[in-house]
Amino acid sequence: MAHVMSTGSGVALDLIRSGAATTRAALIEHLGWSRITLARRLDELLTAEIIVVSGQADSGGGRPAESFAIKRDAGILFSVDIGGSHTRVAITDLVSTILIEDEADIGLWEGPDAVFTWASQVFDYLLRQLGKTRGDVRGIGVGVPGPVDVATGRLASPQIDAQWNDVLVKDYFPAEFTAIFAVDRDVNVMAVAESRLGWxxxxxxxxxxxxxxxxxxxxxxxxxxxxxxxxxxxxxxxxxxxxxxxxxxxxxxxxxxxxxxxxxxxxxxxxxxxxxxxxxxxxxxxxxxxxxxxxxxxxxxxxxxxxxxxxxxxxxxxxxxxxxxxxxxxxxxxxxxxxxxxxxxxxxxxxxxxxxRIGNKVGVLGASLIAQDALFDADRISHLTRTV
Ligand SMILES: [Zn+2]
Structure with missing residues (x-):
């Protein structure tokens, strides 16, 4: 990973995404940047169509302040939540809104070939329902039923079922996908959603x-x-x-x-x-x-x-x-x-x-969140959008 760009646009994006700071004043307070630096970084994010001006938050009596938000419809994400006997899939926007979903009694013991073949076919069907194409998919988040080496995205070995040893999820999707893959153990994916959305x-x-x-x-x-x-x-x-x-x-x-x-x-x-x-x-x-x-x-x-x-x-x-x-x-x-x-x-x-607090959609929401984390990784965004 490249070194952290502490004044890159990705750092501002993190605050906007989490809701910790969504106005210029709040961002400056959190980041300690000059107005000019912040204006440049926000321009980079706006030009790249990663964020939009989401509204005018009334700053309390004086001038209303602009606020910023992720451009939620700038692409879609695939979410897969694989369980022991049941798997759910969903397509979400870039802020975890579920657009369409499906599920089946297929899981761990059927092995990765069966699970991902099923998931790929369902995704193609769901894309058609939404009038979208594979090219609209920006990220693919997957919760798998065993430990994952987070550095490589490859499942660790040994798994409970040897069919999953050393699996690289990307290998099971058509090569034409240029989307970012994010893979973690199912219960970790669930914990991400419980922590951010539930509690x-x-x-x-x-x-x-x-x-x-x-x-x-x-x-x-x-x-x-x-x-x-x-x-x-x-x-x-x-x-x-x-x-x-x-x-x-x-x-x-x-x-x-x-x-x-x-x-x-x-x-x-x-x-x-x-x-x-x-x-x-x-x-x-x-x-x-x-x-x-x-x-x-x-x-x-x-x-x-x-x-x-x-x-x-x-x-x-x-x-x-x-x-x-x-x-x-x-x-x-x-x-x-x-x-x-x-x-x-x-x-x-x-x-x-x-x-x-979330119920049975927690796995697909968590998978969407880990895909967003990979897509909007601060260093990645800082390098991608940097103009000066
Ligand atoms: Zn045991």
């Missing part, structure tokens, strides 16, 4: 994704924490108890005793036919005592395992998302009860344990 008032958040598997992501001081190799948040393979086999090849992990996999394995052994986490939620909604008992027990295990996470990180919010969370109580209440009764009074004070 903007909180800087420290733990996000769980409960589906067939159990994903976990940490937002620390406003940023997703990925660890040295992209593997932070490996909560699902913390040891709990027993000899139940786990997807990771070991036994007794949290995922082996309290995940959608564990619940579906148990239900199938009792004669049910469960394939996806959505199947479990459907059973819970019709009040099956079998599934309620299993969800309650799983919630207690997850809540107990979260006690150490909360003790170590002291988050303000624990967000419980993912398809399985749509089952509501008793899963949610048993997670909350086990967690709050297990944590020390200090970490439990003011701790919020809540479902997602």
């Amino acid at each position: 903007p008032e909180s800087r420290d958040i733990v996000v769980l994704k409960l589906g067939l598997g159990i994903g976990c992501s940490f937002v620390l001081d406003g940023r997703v924490y990925r660890g040295a190799r992209g593997g932070a948040g490996d909560f699902s393979h913390s040891f709990r108890f027993g000899a139940a086999p786990c997807t990771c090849g070991r036994a007794g992990c949290l995922e082996a005793v309290a995940s959608g996999y564990a619940i579906s394995r148990e239900l199938n052994s009792r004669g049910y036919r469960i394939r996806t986490s959505g199947d479990i939620v459907a059973l819970a909604r019709v009040g099956s005592p079998d599934v309620e008992g299993l969800l309650s027990a799983a919630g207690a295990e997850i809540g107990t395992a979260l006690v150490d996470v909360v003790g170590l990180l002291n988050p303000a919010v624990v967000v419980i998302g993912g398809i399985l969370s749509e089952a509501g109580d008793p899963l949610m209440s048993s997670i909350r009860d086990a967690l709050l009764s297990g944590v020390r009074a200090f970490s439990g004070t003011g701790l919020v344990v809540a479902p997602s």
